[in-house]
Amino acid sequence: MDTQQNTALTRALAEVPGPLPASGVIHIAIPHTDRFTIVGNHLAQHPDLSCTAVGxxxxIQSLPQGVEVGIKALAAHCREGEKRIAAALRELEAFGYLQRVRDRLPSGRVITRTVFCNQPTALLRPRRPAAPQHPAAPAPRPAPAEAPAEVPTSAPARAQAPTSAPAPAPAQAQVPTSPPAPAPTSPPEPDTSAPQPVPPPPLFSAHPAPLFVPLVPPPTAPKPPPAPLPRPDGPTPELDRAAGAFLSDLRRHTPQLTLSETDVRQLVPGVAAWLERAAHPDAVRRALTTDLPHPLRHPAKLLRHRLTALLPPPLPGSHDMAVPARPRITVTPFQTCDDCDRAFRSPTPGHCRDCREHREHREHRSEATRTAA
Known part of the structure; x- marks a missing residue:
């Protein structure tokens, strides 16, 4: 049997303007008449959002106002699980498409509103102030239309027209006089005794906070000053001589680290600080020459950075390594009561608490009896 052809698709492809591409997607754009949502390419083609977040x-953008868009509400209508939906909402919140705003109702209850903006970059642009509304000027009266040439005018009609136009009013009468300005009055002082209502925070301020703060600063950001090169606490000529010999000997082990005399003199205090802290020369050489970048353009700057950033701490002394003695815990031993053989804790043998109370009560009664007799 022959392969069935989709005639509708063939007819739609024939209506596509221009030649069809040999590879790639072919768009058949049919205009929507109802139930559609406009989505910007900044969202549909966002380079940093996942496809789940875009979907x-x-x-969310296609839902009407007031519909729940929480994690559980979206998971009830989507195939993605709650974890993927939560991660997608965090992505949208990081790039400003989704915002959660805390608002206080007139009753005093604080609620969280979920706001979705289809174009978050537009919120960062300064809004233009509204143009002041001025009263509309009165429309000029239409000039009387001239009589058509075809219609003859009678002589008596011309005679009834006024021969002279009325004299115009003086210029002073045409200028309207403005009423006197009222005297400025000071605004009434607010009553501080009555509690003032607290207005709710605005949903979107005129100068909103940045929606996304990148973790990596831009290249134009000012760089912090470099840390100073470490120096020994007690510089000695022997340390300086050993450090200079060590730096001059680096080129025998690593040819890329060939230094000039000026570089050696500048780096001597850093190596001396390492040697003062009992660092072995082989350990210092290993820390300075391991995993070098290729190509190495500035060997002196690299050594200065590693001498500063990888400086080991000084060796601890014997008093620092001493383990503090633990406080001795005194354990009260168990004793056996002489009367009831009950076990109780006490440093000395004797009677338990109940037996002591019973003996005291009995002695008190015997004393009372003797006193009465």
């Missing part, structure tokens, strides 16, 4: 954003 969740499109679904």
């Amino acid at each position: 969740i954003a499109v679904r």
Whole structure:
């Protein structure tokens, strides 16, 4: 049997303007008449958002006002689980498409509103102030239309027209006089005794906070000053001589680290600080020459950075290594009561608490009896 052809698709492809591409997607654009949502390419082609986040954003944008868009509400209508939906909502919140705003109701209850913005970059642009509304000027009266040439005018009609136009009013009468300005009055002082209502925070301020703060500063950001090169606490000529010999000997082990005399003199205090802290020369050489970049353009700057950033701490002394003695815990031993053989804790043998109370009560009664007799 022959392969069935989709005639509708063939007819739609024939209506596509221009030649069809040999590879890639072919768009058949049919205009929507109802139930459609406009999505910007900044969202559909966002380079840093995952496809799940883009799909969740499109679904939220297509929902009407007031519909729940929480994690559980979206998971009830989507195939993605709650973890993927939560991660997608965090992505949208990081790039400004989704915001959670805390608002206080007139009753005093604080609620969280979920706000979705289809174009978050537009919120960062300064809004233009509204143009002041001025009263509309009165429209000029239409000039009387001239009589058509075809219609003859009678002589008596011309005679009834006024021969002279009325004299115009003086210029002073045409200028309207403005009423006197009222005297400025000071505004009434606010009553501080009455509690003032606290207005709710605005949903979107005129100067909103940045929606996304990158973790990596831009290249134009000012760089912090470099840390100073470490120096020995007690510089000695022997340390300086050993450090200079060590730096001059580096080129025999690593030819890329060939230094000039000026570089050696500048780096001597850093190596002396390492040697003062009982670092073995082989350990210092290993820390300075391991995993070098290729190509190495500035060997002196690299050694200065490693001498500063990888400086080991000084060796601890014997008093620092001493383990503090633990406090001795005194354990009260168990004793056996002489009367009831009950076990109780006490430093000395004797009677338990109940037996002591019973003996005291009995002695008190015997004393009372003797006193009465």
